[in-house]
């Protein structure tokens with residue numbers, strides 16, 4: 784998606800440790816017009832699939848998943864929580880994921896009330912790096928008996944391999960920008976096309 788690549792080039796910064804910082808528009812301050820264009824692009828890619836629910840993971844996926852839902856007939860958006868809470872009641876699906884940016888494991892929790900075998904799910908997230916967050920969401924869908932219809936990602940860091948492994952496993956992964964390489968010294972970013 785050209786608009787997203789341009790924003791990354793203009794406002795993104797490359798940090799040591801394979802970190803691309805895009806928090807001016809994607810995952811801290813949020814450009815909702817850009818989110819809307821992203822939702823439209825995913826809706827075009829996944830047109831013809833019967834999606835009944837969008838599943839994401841807190842925190843950064845939530846905003847873009849909600850805007851994207853407007854392009855999928857206002858299907859409900861469920862976000863997996865990364866901490867237990869007294870506000871989480873009843874039976875839950877629980878798995879564990881390792882967070883790339885926080886460098887520790889988190890529980891990933893979804894209430895059984897909000898995901899089940901009748902659901903055809905689109906997974907959405909801001910970043911795809913090693914694929915740990917998505918593997919956690921897929922695990923939860925498997926526990927629920929839900930069908931994963933596809934995966935919509937804003938920025939995939941292709942050189943970390945998580946996306947290609949998911950494609951090799953048969954998932955339809957639509958990443959709107961795929962970074963093939965990036966250099967923290969020069970700031971150069973090369974996209975895959």
Ligand SMILES: O=P(O)(O)OC[C@H]1O[C@H](OP(=O)(O)OP(=O)(O)O)[C@H](O)[C@@H]1O
Nearest residue numbers: 842843882883884911912913914915916
């Ligand atoms: O493909 P992976 O290696 O799993 O990396 C991608 C995940 O990392 C980030 O989450 P983070 O744990 O930083 O949480 P955040 O959404 O709160 O920023 C991002 O939002 C994805 O969920």
Ligand SMILES: O=c1[nH]c(=O)c2nc[nH]c2[nH]1
Nearest residue numbers: 801802803804883910912
């Ligand atoms: O803002 C972010 N930049 C990244 O490079 C990244 N990788 C996973 N999650 C990420 N979030």
